[in-house]
Amino acid sequence: MLRLCTHSVLPIALAPRSSRVSFCYFQAQQQQAGEDLIAWVRQNGGHVHPSLRLLVHSSSGLGLAATRPLLSGTPLITLPPHLPLSLPTFPASSQDQTLLQLAQLVPEDLWALKLGLKLLMERAQRGSFWWPYISNLPQRFNIPVFFTGSEIANLQYAPVIHQVKKRCRALLDLAKEVETVLSKLGTDQQPFGGQEVNASSLGWAMAAVSSRAFQMHNSSGSSRVMLPLIDMCNHSFTPNARIIQQEEKGGTSFVVVAEGNLQAGANILLSYGALSNDVLLLDYGFVESQNVHDFVEMRYDKIMVDAARVAARLDGDGYSQLAEWKQSILEQLNFEGVGVSLQVKFGGTNLVDGRLLAALRVLYAQDSDSVKRKGHFPTPITEDEGALKSKELTEAGTLVLEYRIAKKKVLVDCMRGLSRKLQSLERDKF
Ligand SMILES: C[S@@+](CC[C@H](N)C(=O)[O-])C[C@H]1O[C@@H](n2cnc3c(N)ncnc32)[C@H](O)[C@@H]1O
Numbered sequence: 001m002l003r004l005c006t007h008s009v010l011p012i013a014l015a016p017r018s019s020r021v022s023f024c025y026f027q028a029q030q031q032q033a034g035e036d037l038i039a040w041v042r043q044n045g046g047h048v049h050p051s052l053r054l055l056v057h058s059s060s061g062l063g064l065a066a067t068r069p070l071l072s073g074t075p076l077i078t079l080p081p082h083l084p085l086s087l088p089t090f091p092a093s094s095q096d097q098t099l100l101q102l103a104q105l106v107p108e109d110l111w112a113l114k115l116g117l118k119l120l121m122e123r124a125q126r127g128s129f130w131w132p133y134i135s136n137l138p139q140r141f142n143i144p145v146f147f148t149g150s151e152i153a154n155l156q157y158a159p160v161i162h163q164v165k166k167r168c169r170a171l172l173d174l175a176k177e178v179e180t181v182l183s184k185l186g187t188d189q190q191p192f193g194g195q196e197v198n199a200s201s202l203g204w205a206m207a208a209v210s211s212r213a214f215q216m217h218n219s220s221g222s223s224r225v226m227l228p229l230i231d232m233c234n235h236s237f238t239p240n241a242r243i244i245q246q247e248e249k250g251g252t253s254f255v256v257v258a259e260g261n262l263q264a265g266a267n268i269l270l271s272y273g274a275l276s277n278d279v280l281l282l283d284y285g286f287v288e289s290q291n292v293h294d295f296v297e298m299r300y301d302k303i304m305v306d307a308a309r310v311a312a313r314l315d316g317d318g319y320s321q322l323a324e325w326k327q328s329i330l331e332q333l334n335f336e337g338v339g340v341s342l343q344v345k346f347g348g349t350n351l352v353d354g355r356l357l358a359a360l361r362v363l364y365a366q367d368s369d370s371v372k373r374k375g376h377f378p379t380p381i382t383e384d385e386g387a388l389k390s391k392e393l394t395e396a397g398t399l400v401l402e403y404r405i406a407k408k409k410v411l412v413d414c415m416r417g418l419s420r421k422l423q424s425l426e427r428d429k430f
Helices: 006-012 023-043 094-103 113-124 149-153 158-183 199-212 277-284 302-312 324-332 354-363 381-388 395-429
Strands: 052-057 061-066 075-079 214-218 221-225 241-248 251-258 295-299 343-347
Touching (some): 023 052, 113 199, 158 199, 277 395
Antiparallel strands (some): 214 221
C-alpha cells in the first residue's frame, strides 16, 4: 500500500509541534508553546479562564484541564469572530482566488481538505496571523492514510480498509491536479509561497482539519472552522463542557462553557459527536474501547449464521438442508433468491439488525463453533489482546489492534444480545 511520508511536510512550515517520540522533551516544549497560544488568544480579544492549563497526556496528546474547581456554566474560553480559521467566502487576493479554485478540485471523500488548503496556505506564510496556533498543531497524525500497507491490512475490517485505500488514491490524484494548477501560476498567485504541495502535505492538512474542525451553522449555512485553543479539548461521550455559538455584528464567536461543576484537575472534555470507531479512526486517529455508536457491517452468509446460532445455543435442521418454507421466508427477507441484499448490521442502538433476527429465528440450525473462533475476522480477540501487550508495537500498530479488538467486542456483545433475544422469542412461543 502507498505510504505517505509525513516528513516531506516539514519544508512548508517553520517549526511545527514536534512528534511525540521523546515525551519529557515534548512536554516541556509544549508547556511553553501552550502558554504562547493562550497569550495570543488573550492579546487578540479572546478570553481564557485563568484556571485553565494546557497539559500533555501520554495517550491523547495535549489537552486542557482546570487547575481549580469551577462552577457549572462558567465560560472557559471565548473566541471573537476574527480568531477562528475558515475558508474565505470571497477572494480578497489572487492567492485566495487560487485557493478557492483548488478547493473546488477536492473530492467528497477528502472533505476536510477544502479548509485544509487554507491551513496549508497560512502554514506557508511566515507572518501569518495564525502562526501561534499553527505552530501548536501536531507535526504528524496517526490516521490510517499514513499507515503502511500491512498496518492497513491488519485492520481486518473490509469496509474501513476500502475507505482508507480510496482516500489514499484520492489524495495522490488530487496532489497531481494541484501540482498541475500551481505549475501554471505566476508568483503573485501562488498560495503556498511557491513551496511544493504533495500527497504528504495534503494528507497532513486533511488530518489536521478532520481531527479538529468544528461544524458551524449560522444564517449563511453550515461550514467548518478551526477553533484555536478550543480544539485542544479532547473527546468524551460524557463531556463536561460544550461549545456555544454566538452571532454578533462582526460574525460568529465561540464560547466553551463548563457543563456541570468541575473539580480541580478535571480535563476539559467535549463530545465530538455520536461517532463510530470507523469515523474516529479515519478522521481522528483514535478509537473508544466502549463505543455504543460503533457497529459492524457484515455480509450475511453461512459462517455468520453459524456464529449467531452458536452464540444463541440453538439446535435445528441445518442451513444446508433448508426446508421449503424456510427458503421461502428467507426469500421474503431478501436473504435468498432474486434481489438479495446481504448486508447486515451489528451494534449501534438496535444492537442486531431486525431482518437478521427474523432470519435466524427461521434458520437456527446445525453445530459449528466457527464464530467464536474466527467469524469474518482472521484472528480471535484473545490473540489481539496478547499482541497489544508487545513492547515492539508502533503507534499505528497499537491503534490497529485497539480498533479491531473494539470491533470484535461489538460483535461479541451483539451475539450475546442476539442470543438473549432469540431465546426469549423461543420461550414466548410456548
Ligand atoms: C481536537 S484534537 C484535541 C487536542 C489534541 N489532543 C492535541 O494534542 O492537539 C483531537 C485529537 O486529540 C486526540 N484525542 C482526543 N480525544 C481523545 C481520546 N478520548 N482518546 C485518545 N485520543 C484523543 C486525538 O489524537 C484526536 O485526533
